[in-house]
Each structure stands twice: as C-alpha cells, then as structure tokens.
Amino acid sequence: MAALAAAVAVGTGQGEGAASAPARRTAAVRPLSGKVVVIDPGHNGRNHAHPKTINKKVPAGPFRKACDTTGTATSSGYAEHAYTFDLATRLAALLRAQGATVRLTRPNDRGVGPCVNERAAIGNRMRADAAISIHADGAPRRGAAST
C-alpha cells in the first residue's frame, strides 16, 4: 500500500525525487491508484414497476424531490437505465484498470432505486474523489417538430 501512496504522490508532482523506480512505473500504469470514484448509473431497471416507491419525496438539499424516475427510452425501446448501466460497468472496468477503487450506486439493473439522496450518501460515505452520474436524456429526431 505504501508503494501505491508513493505512486499517487508522483502523479501529483509531489515527492518525485523520493519515489523509487518501481513506484514511478506503477504511477505510469495505474495513475488512479488510491482514488475513489463513485458511479451512479441513474434509473434502475425495475423502477417502472414500483411507482409508489420512486415517487416518494426524499431530501435533496434545500428541497425535496421524487426518489427517482423511470428515465427515458429511444423510440425503438432501448431504455435509458439499460444504456446507463452498460456504460457505467464499462467505465468502472476502465477506471479500475487505471487503479481506481470504483463503486456503483447499484449492483445490477434489475432493482428499484436507490433514491437520489441515498445515491449521494454513497459517495459521501465512500469519501469519493469523484462522483459520476450518468444519464441519457432524449431529444426529438432531427427535423422533428418539438413542443
């Protein structure tokens, strides 16, 4: 673990003279070692089946808002939750390969929630260096009239 800490120091430009050659190699290969990233893949896959749960108002800073929503989908039916979960798991693998400790706010795409306040709390509990919330909102087809 000490080698990883040294590698982070090298990455920030601190203590470069003190880092050993193996630590420098580690920093070059795994520049996110020691960093914690929380990825929120957004809406969960079964939210649509539990409207009472996801419509419940929860604290969201100075106001309250719905726990979650169902998200959107393409006109051919590709759901936002499926897209964002796929993207989140691919991103997690890339970040882990760079040395980051990565936590998703939900383990799969077959559940309900967690609520927006719980997703934020996960990042806070993990003392995350970065939190990434993924959404894929829609837009009208090019040339289509919008209201």
Ligand SMILES: [Zn+2]
């Ligand atoms: Zn969304």
